[in-house]
Amino acid sequence: MTPTPASFAAARSADANDVIAVSGQGDSAQRDRHSGPEDTDRRSRGARRMRPGRRGSGWRNAGWVLVFLLPSAVPLLLFTVIPMLASIWVSLTKWNLISAPTFVAFANYRRLLTDPATLDYFLHTGAYIVGYLPLVYIGGLSLAYVLDKKLVARSFFRAAVFLPVITSWVVVALVWQWLLNPAHGVVNTVLGALGLGQPGWWTDPDWAMPSIILASAWKDLGFVMVIMLAGLQSIPGDVQEAATVDGATGWQRFRRVTWPMLSPSTFFVVVISLINGLQVFDQVFVMTGGGPQGATQVVVGQIYNLTFRYGRAGDAAALSWILFVVILAITAGQLAGQRRWVTHA
Amino acid sequence: MKRTRTTLAVAAISGLALLLGACAQGSASRSGTSSQSSPAGDTSSSSSQSSSGSSSESSPAESSGSNAPADAVTGDVTYMEFSANGGHEADLKKIVDAFEAANPGIKVTVETLPYADYFTKLQTAIAGGTAADAFELDYQHFVSYSASGALAPLANVDPSPYKKSLIDGFNMGGKQFALPESFSDVVLFYNKDLFDKAGVAPPNANWTWADENAAAKKLTDKAKGIWGDYQPISYNEFYKVLAQNGGQFFNAAKTAATFASPQGIAAAHQLIDRSGTVMPTAADGAGTPDFDTNLFKSGKLAMWHTGIWMFAALANVPFNWDIVVEPGNTNKASAMFANSVAVSATSKNAAAAQKWLEFLTSSDAMVSARLASGWELPPISDATKLGAYLDQPKPANRKAVFDALDNAVLPPTIERQQEMQDAIDNALTGAAAGHTKIEDSLPAAEKMVTSLLGG
Numbered sequence: 001m002t003p004t005p006a007s008f009a010a011a012r013s014a015d016a017n018d019v020i021a022v023s024g025q026g027d028s029a030q031r032d033r034h035s036g037p038e039d040t041d042r043r044s045r046g047a048r049r050m051r052p053g054r055r056g057s058g059w060r061n062a063g064w065v066l067v068f069l070l071p072s073a074v075p076l077l078l079f080t081v082i083p084m085l086a087s088i089w090v091s092l093t094k095w096n097l098i099s100a101p102t103f104v105a106f107a108n109y110r111r112l113l114t115d116p117a118t119l120d121y122f123l124h125t126g127a128y129i130v131g132y133l134p135l136v137y138i139g140g141l142s143l144a145y146v147l148d149k150k151l152v153a154r155s156f157f158r159a160a161v162f163l164p165v166i167t168s169w170v171v172v173a174l175v176w177q178w179l180l181n182p183a184h185g186v187v188n189t190v191l192g193a194l195g196l197g198q199p200g201w202w203t204d205p206d207w208a209m210p211s212i213i214l215a216s217a218w219k220d221l222g223f224v225m226v227i228m229l230a231g232l233q234s235i236p237g238d239v240q241e242a243a244t245v246d247g248a249t250g251w252q253r254f255r256r257v258t259w260p261m262l263s264p265s266t267f268f269v270v271v272i273s274l275i276n277g278l279q280v281f282d283q284v285f286v287m288t289g290g291g292p293q294g295a296t297q298v299v300v301g302q303i304y305n306l307t308f309r310y311g312r313a314g315d316a317a318a319l320s321w322i323l324f325v326v327i328l329a330i331t332a333g334q335l336a337g338q339r340r341w342v343t344h345a
Numbered sequence: 346m347k348r349t350r351t352t353l354a355v356a357a358i359s360g361l362a363l364l365l366g367a368c369a370q371g372s373a374s375r376s377g378t379s380s381q382s383s384p385a386g387d388t389s390s391s392s393s394q395s396s397s398g399s400s401s402e403s404s405p406a407e408s409s410g411s412n413a414p415a416d417a418v419t420g421d422v423t424y425m426e427f428s429a430n431g432g433h434e435a436d437l438k439k440i441v442d443a444f445e446a447a448n449p450g451i452k453v454t455v456e457t458l459p460y461a462d463y464f465t466k467l468q469t470a471i472a473g474g475t476a477a478d479a480f481e482l483d484y485q486h487f488v489s490y491s492a493s494g495a496l497a498p499l500a501n502v503d504p505s506p507y508k509k510s511l512i513d514g515f516n517m518g519g520k521q522f523a524l525p526e527s528f529s530d531v532v533l534f535y536n537k538d539l540f541d542k543a544g545v546a547p548p549n550a551n552w553t554w555a556d557e558n559a560a561a562k563k564l565t566d567k568a569k570g571i572w573g574d575y576q577p578i579s580y581n582e583f584y585k586v587l588a589q590n591g592g593q594f595f596n597a598a599k600t601a602a603t604f605a606s607p608q609g610i611a612a613a614h615q616l617i618d619r620s621g622t623v624m625p626t627a628a629d630g631a632g633t634p635d636f637d638t639n640l641f642k643s644g645k646l647a648m649w650h651t652g653i654w655m656f657a658a659l660a661n662v663p664f665n666w667d668i669v670v671e672p673g674n675t676n677k678a679s680a681m682f683a684n685s686v687a688v689s690a691t692s693k694n695a696a697a698a699q700k701w702l703e704f705l706t707s708s709d710a711m712v713s714a715r716l717a718s719g720w721e722l723p724p725i726s727d728a729t730k731l732g733a734y735l736d737q738p739k740p741a742n743r744k745a746v747f748d749a750l751d752n753a754v755l756p757p758t759i760e761r762q763q764e765m766q767d768a769i770d771n772a773l774t775g776a777a778a779g780h781t782k783i784e785d786s787l788p789a790a791e792k793m794v795t796s797l798l799g800g
Binding site for chain 1: 464465468469471472489490493494495626627628629630761763764767771774775778780781
């Protein structure tokens with residue numbers, strides 16, 4: 001009864017405007033019919049089977065297909081595709097959102113790419129990912145491993161771990177801001193009672209990013225857990241049995257059998273987490289607003305500032321496209337590398 | 346088969362109609378005139394007019410041509426503002442009610458937002474074509490909004506009811522883009538009981554930074570959670586302490602920032618050096634909303650640099666407090682803030698909007714509502730009307746509000762205001778937290794602000 005990763009891809013892509021998730025939406029219907037994430041390479045075969053020519057009625061049904069597509073195609077066009085294309089034009093202009101835009105060609109790109117601050121925004125985003133990804137992956141995998149075992153009230157624990165995933169980011173960020181309050185927060189009270197140091201958390205430039213990472217990892221742990229759990233459950237029992245018969249120890253079974261067979265799930269988690277990590281915004285906006293002194297200003301946060309605080313929509317659009325190229329390059333690299341380390345059952 | 350095809354056609358057409366309707370609506374609300382020729386544009390523009398409540402006979406062109414008396418302007422006006430937020434909503438309502446009673450044909454709908462979110466919302470509303478007919482602007486943001494063409498020039502404004510310096514401040518190139526709405530200044534609030542308990546003489550108008558700092562040291566009692574002083578470490582304080590120290594923010598031609606001069610560095614030190622010793626730090630909660638208000642109200646803050654708009658919030662505190670003109674250093678300087686109100690360049694109801702704004706900024710109803718509630722001061726020229734303000738019981742030294750105006754400094758403004766303020770805020774708070782040295786961060790901010798002057 002656990003949701004499949006494919007349905008998550010569809011659900012997540014609804015609010016993300018990244019290319020990967022959008023393209024994933026199309027094939028999610030096909031993937032849903034299969035059992036799990038290990039089907040990535042069967043997708044093309046599935047698509048071939050789907051070809052409508054078989055019944056010879058492709059064009060007769062085209063009208064109906066159009067009607068059924070309209071409810072999702074119209075909003076997609078109006079609110080995603082057209083604004084996306086329009087932002088290319090905006091990125092070539094100087095526009096304060098109030099007066100008419102003036103065409104400046106590539107001046108925005110040139111300014112952003114030569115501004116050392118731009119690199120800082122990407123480095124802050126990178127620091128977030130470097131802290132967040134291992135934490136959420138190892139944590140999620142461990143939780144999945146435990147919750148895969150036969151436990152009392154297993155469903156309750158699974159639901160409890162998943163609960164933060166469906167909670168609003170603003171609420172989570174405010175709760176964590178309160179937990180990590182340097183003066184009266186629960187965390188510092190406990191640390192103080194234990195005689196440990198009490199960091200300034202989100203008020204201290206060195207600790208602000210770790211604060212955000214902590215909150216983010218806590219919130220997304222359940223998501224990774226569910227994916228890894230689905231992966232674990234799709235590993236056939238006989239493979240494990242065979243390994244046991246061959247005399248593999250518990251650790252060896254995990255390292256040589258379970259973990260490699262989880263690689264499609266791992267791949268999915270890494271791709272989605274990287275894309276989401278590069279687009280990190282909500283928690284930063286609520287917890288630190290990019291501060292203190294810009295120490296947590298991430299790329300999307302700066303895009304927000306440029307547009308809504310500084311009235312520089314052209315620069316903001318250009319920075320969006322720079323981010324798009326970076327995400328595209330990283331994801332393309334991952335897809336290319338997939339062949340080498342992802343094992344398909 | 347035929348049936349299905351008809352159903353299909355109907356479905357497709359209704360889908361298309363929906364889509365077109367949505368498009369027409371969008372364009373109509375963006376620019377009211379361009380879509381009026383098409384039939385779809387007509388219907389949607391009239392529907393958007395009725396939803397925003399304005400009727401066609403109230404457009405400025407037609408009202409001037411009508412045979413009714415000149416003051417029979419009618420229609421509905423939307424008004425967006427921030428200064429009533431946090432305690433003065435009812436006072437604004439009084440002014441609205443008085444206006445509507447005097448102008449039965451005009452209905453004013455007020456939308457109040459907190460200052461922190463106000464300009465983001467305003468900018469987005471203007472860009473989206475959904476700005477209110479009239480809105481409030483503080484002096485800092487007036488320049489960027491008038492320069493970008495978001496404001497409609499006001500016609501035939503009678504300047505006589507207004508203080509001359511104030512109405513001139515909102516005049517750009519001979520055009521009156523906004524009316525002064527109110528003004529206020531920053532004074533030093535102090536908790537008299539804490540001074541008495543510590544045996545420190547209360548502040549007076551002749552105090553300098555040295556007097557303030559020495560008193561703050563004596564008053565601070567960290568064991569009891571009592572802080573001696575609080576002055577926000579921000580742009581809005583910095584330009585003032587700079588002036589108190591005889592520094593200049595820009596050069597005379599306003600082609601370069603000059604605030605990192607030796608006077609500027611010393612001024613910045615006056616702000617940041619108290620942080621953590623006699624003044625709560627960011628980690629203590631400083632900078633979070635209402636932190637300083639709550640600290641002072643709970644009797645744990647001896648001196649507090651804040652605006653006179655706080656009088657009403659302190660009406661019922663259980664200790665004695667008073668105000669005094671802020672201490673200076675080589676010079677005396679007090680921060681003065683002025684708010685203004687303007688008509689949106691895209692308002693379809695500009696005549697009625699201007700009429701409301703004139704009432705809001707110069708009527709006796711406004712004067713009495715402001716004076717009675719200890720709100721920001723009315724921008725009027727007739728000083729005799731301000732007498733009622735001095736008669737209010739608390740604080741006793743109300744005269745300081747007007748004394749402070751003798752050495753008032755206005756915030757420096759440029760077109761890229763927010764970027765400038767962020768640069769200075771970051772330079773100051775980074776140094777206050779000990780992460781940078783002000784000798785490095787302030788010159789860097791100065792360079793950055795100079796580059797912003799180019800536009």
